Amino acid sequence: MSPTPAPAKRPPGGPVLQKDVTRALETAFFEELAAVGYGKLSIEAVARRAGTGKAAVYRRWPSKQAMTAELASQAALAYVRAPDTGNLHDDIAQFVRDTMAALSHPLASRIVPDLLAETARNEELASALLAGIRTPRRENAAGMLRLAVGRGELPADTDLELGLDFLVSPTYWRLAVIRTPISDDYVERLTAKIIAALKA
Structure with a gap:
């Protein structure tokens, strides 16, 4: 019987960003931006639409402007x-x-x-x-x-x-x-x- 493999180690440098969460946030961003415009766009609304918390957004983008520019x-x-x-x-x-x-x-x-x-x-x-x-x-x-x-x-x-x-x-x-x-x-x-x- 083969030994149980050791659990995968998290790479150094912070939490691992899950790709499915990132995709959900990207989709939510564009849908929210189209619905309310940049002026009324908020991190909270994007996170809520994606079914995540604000922390998930801030782990990827430091601000609304950075998120908009990149995406x-x-x-x-x-x-x-x-x-x-x-x-x-x-x-x-x-x-x-x-x-x-x-x-x-x-x-x-x-x-x-x-x-x-x-x-x-x-x-x-x-x-x-x-x-x-x-x-x-x-x-x-x-x-x-x-x-x-x-x-x-x-x-x-x-x-x-x-x-x-x-x-x-x-x-x-x-x-x-x-x-x-x-x-x-x-x-x-x-x-x-x-x-x-x-x-x-």
């Missing part, structure tokens, strides 16, 4: 990644579709406008979100355009900074501001216009 950044970077299909047209068309899907998500459609409004009042949150979302996403998309330059699909002197604005702004305006649905035909027309602008 919003993770979600934004996961939803829209610059594709690499091998040609510029398909890359941009997929990027537009991914952006459209992200902005059309029921929670995102309420969260994104609220956070943008909040950043106008909260410089610390604005800085955190710019560092966690805008900078890495724009660098990611810039890589897509650089590949097109390398393939000879775009001129070597392409204005990447302006091109990055073209990639996202029309879709955001359409879905988040004037809230008008986008069809596949619109995606194709927009893709053609973006490419034409990049080559101009």
Whole structure:
């Protein structure tokens, strides 16, 4: 009969964070943020929605702002990644579709406008979100355009900074501001216009 294995030792450095609790808190955070907005969001409400105590939140994030910056950044970077299909047209068309899907998500459609409004009042949150979302996403998309330059699909002197604005702004305006649905035909027309602008 084999001896009973010794119980697993807890790693040094504090309590082990259970993944299922973390996932529950992440889900609760986005649901609560969509329901009440950043201004009324509270650690207590997130914990209550997740079925945990406040201590579970504070073991993972030191503040509401830190939780928002980390989770919003993770979600934004996961939803829209610059594709690499091998040609510029398909890359941009997929990027537009991914952006459209992200902005059309029921929670995102309420969260994104609220956070943008909040950043106008909260410089610390604005800085955190710019560092966690805008900078890495724009660098990611810039890589897509650089590949097109390398393939000879775009001129070597392409204005990447302006091109990055073209990639996202029309879709955001359409879905988040004037809230008008986008069809596949619109995606194709927009893709053609973006490419034409990049080559101009």
